[in-house]
Amino acid sequence: MSTPGTVVFADTNENDQLSLVDILDHVLNQGVIVRGNLVLSLAGVDLVYIGLDVILTSIETAMRHMNATSGLSDEAS
Amino acid sequence: MYLYGVTQLRPATPIVQVGVDLQSAVEAIGSEGVTCWVSRVSAEEFENSLAKNMENLDWLATASVAHQRAIQAISQHSDILPARFGTVFRDERSLADHIQKHLKQISRDFKRVKDADEWGIKIFESAPTPNPVPKVSSGKEYLMAKAALLPKKQPAQIPAEELKHFEGALSDIAEESAPAGRISSGQRGLLFQTSLLIKRANRQRLETALKKFSREWAETRRIECTGPWPPYSFVSQDSKPQ
Numbered sequence: 001m002s003t004p005g006t007v008v009f010a011d012t013n014e015n016d017q018l019s020l021v022d023i024l025d026h027v028l029n030q031g032v033i034v035r036g037n038l039v040l041s042l043a044g045v046d047l048v049y050i051g052l053d054v055i056l057t058s059i060e061t062a063m064r065h066m067n068a069t070s071g072l073s074d075e076a077s
Numbered sequence: 078m079y080l081y082g083v084t085q086l087r088p089a090t091p092i093v094q095v096g097v098d099l100q101s102a103v104e105a106i107g108s109e110g111v112t113c114w115v116s117r118v119s120a121e122e123f124e125n126s127l128a129k130n131m132e133n134l135d136w137l138a139t140a141s142v143a144h145q146r147a148i149q150a151i152s153q154h155s156d157i158l159p160a161r162f163g164t165v166f167r168d169e170r171s172l173a174d175h176i177q178k179h180l181k182q183i184s185r186d187f188k189r190v191k192d193a194d195e196w197g198i199k200i201f202e203s204a205p206t207p208n209p210v211p212k213v214s215s216g217k218e219y220l221m222a223k224a225a226l227l228p229k230k231q232p233a234q235i236p237a238e239e240l241k242h243f244e245g246a247l248s249d250i251a252e253e254s255a256p257a258g259r260i261s262s263g264q265r266g267l268l269f270q271t272s273l274l275i276k277r278a279n280r281q282r283l284e285t286a287l288k289k290f291s292r293e294w295a296e297t298r299r300i301e302c303t304g305p306w307p308p309y310s311f312v313s314q315d316s317k318p319q
């Protein structure tokens with residue numbers, strides 16, 4: 001929990017500080033007009049959010065896997 | 078062939094980056110004087126089954142994180158116009174046709190996002206000062222006491238005057254703003270959110286302004302700022318291929 005009165009800054013160049021929901025917000029914000037609506041209207045925004053919360057663990061695993069396979073990217077950036 | 082985005086320049090050294098499927102390698106293809114960043118993905122996964130896969134949150138989350146990482150890696154070298162998530166072309170020819178058709182729009186978009194990044198701003202209702210959970214005699218009472226400490230599902234609004242002041246301060250710094258957060262709009266305690274296009278030279282001004290509001294709101298609200306993002310929200314729909 002942050003100290004009151006301070007801004008929480010999360011730098012995209014340090015991926016581990018970002019929450020998945022922020023990534024989806026930006027990547028899918030304008031990205032998926034037709035399919036995005038379909039996804040959201042099927043699940044409802046709240047449900048999507050809850051769903052994302054629930055699957056965070058599997059994402060962490062996926063991201064660890066990505067770090068292992070794409071260590072190259074971290075060096076390149 | 079999955080498209081990540083288009084840049085004006087091509088870096089002198091190749092970018093080594095895994096693609097959206099965590100298997101293919103991102104590569105650069107020159108077309109009509111711009112550089113297209115693609116990787117060769119399975120047509121089954123990204124074309125035939127894309128709509129179905131996007132309803133699978135595990136798949137969607139992994140792929141969109143990989144998509145973000147690839148674009149972020151490219152954007153370290155050059156301003157990028159990010160493609161819409163899930164943009165797939167059959168071959169180099171169809172990609173080149175698309176680029177040629179949208180060249181004017183692409184060139185306008187490069188001017189629009191020049192030396193600028195997208196930033197995400199969210200304001201949350203501050204969680205109440207953590208009161209210790211009172212002594213309880215059952216699991217149910219404990220959960221009820223904990224629930225009472227959570228921010229309300231429908232938080233209080235920011236008074237219009239204060240919000241106007243905040244948005245005014247940001248619009249002095251940002252080139253543009255865009256509505257944000259279709260995914261996270263259900264987050265608890267979220268009062269306001271926006272995406273801003275900010276020139277890199279103005280990054281410090283953004284931080285200073287956010288810190289000032291954060292101090293003023295210390296007791297009531299919390300500001301979260303994420304970035305720098307590639308300008309996902311500031312590329313014309315026309316130049317984003319379907």
